Amino acid sequence: MFTHSPTQQRSISSSPETLDMESKLLQKEIDELIELNGGNRNALIPVLQEIRKRHTFVNSFAMQYAANRLGVSAAEVYGVISFYSFLKDKNYGKFTISLCRTISCDMADKTRIAKQLQNTLGIKFGETTEDGLFSLQWTNCIGMCDESPALLINEQVFTKVTPQKIKEILDGCRKTYQENKQGDS
Numbered sequence: 001m002f003t004h005s006p007t008q009q010r011s012i013s014s015s016p017e018t019l020d021m022e023s024k025l026l027q028k029e030i031d032e033l034i035e036l037n038g039g040n041r042n043a044l045i046p047v048l049q050e051i052r053k054r055h056t057f058v059n060s061f062a063m064q065y066a067a068n069r070l071g072v073s074a075a076e077v078y079g080v081i082s083f084y085s086f087l088k089d090k091n092y093g094k095f096t097i098s099l100c101r102t103i104s105c106d107m108a109d110k111t112r113i114a115k116q117l118q119n120t121l122g123i124k125f126g127e128t129t130e131d132g133l134f135s136l137q138w139t140n141c142i143g144m145c146d147e148s149p150a151l152l153i154n155e156q157v158f159t160k161v162t163p164q165k166i167k168e169i170l171d172g173c174r175k176t177y178q179e180n181k182q183g184d185s
C-alpha cells in the first residue's frame, strides 16, 4: 500500500568532514532528477518531492542548488516549499500526515478529521509522536477537492477520509513500517 521505505531516508549531515562529499553527491542527485523530469523549471516540484522523500527534508544547500540549476530564485524555491507543507525543509517522522485545510476540505469538515488524528496520535499539528513514527501538519490544496476531505501521508493521497477511517489508515502505516523493517533485517 505504501511505497515509502524508511530505509531510503538518509540525513544530510552538515559536518565539515563530510560536507563537501555530500554536497557533491546531492548535486549529482539533483542533476539526475532534473534531467529525469524534463530539465526545465517544471521539474521543480517533482525534484523537491524526491529529495524530500530520499533525505527526509530539503536542506538549504539543495534549495539553492536546485534554484541555480532551474534558473529560479532561491526565494521561489522556498516559497514552493512553504506553500506545500509536505516539502517542508525540516525533519519529520517516518510518516508525515498532511491534512488539507483549504476551502473544499474545510467545508467537508476537515476539523473532525483533525480532531480524530490528534486524539488518536496524542499530538497536535506541528508535532511528531514520541516514537518518531508520525508527524502531523496542515497543507494547502492538493488537488483532490472533489473528493474532500483529503490528506497526504508522505506522497500517498487519501480521499473522502472519515474519522472512522483514521485508525485503519494509521494501522496501515504501522504495518508498512514493520514490513519494511523486517525486509531490511
Ligand code: FES
Binding pocket: 100, 101, 102, 103, 104, 105, 106, 140, 141, 142, 143, 144, 145, 146, 148, 150
Ligand atoms: S481543498 Fe482540499 S484538496 Fe483541494
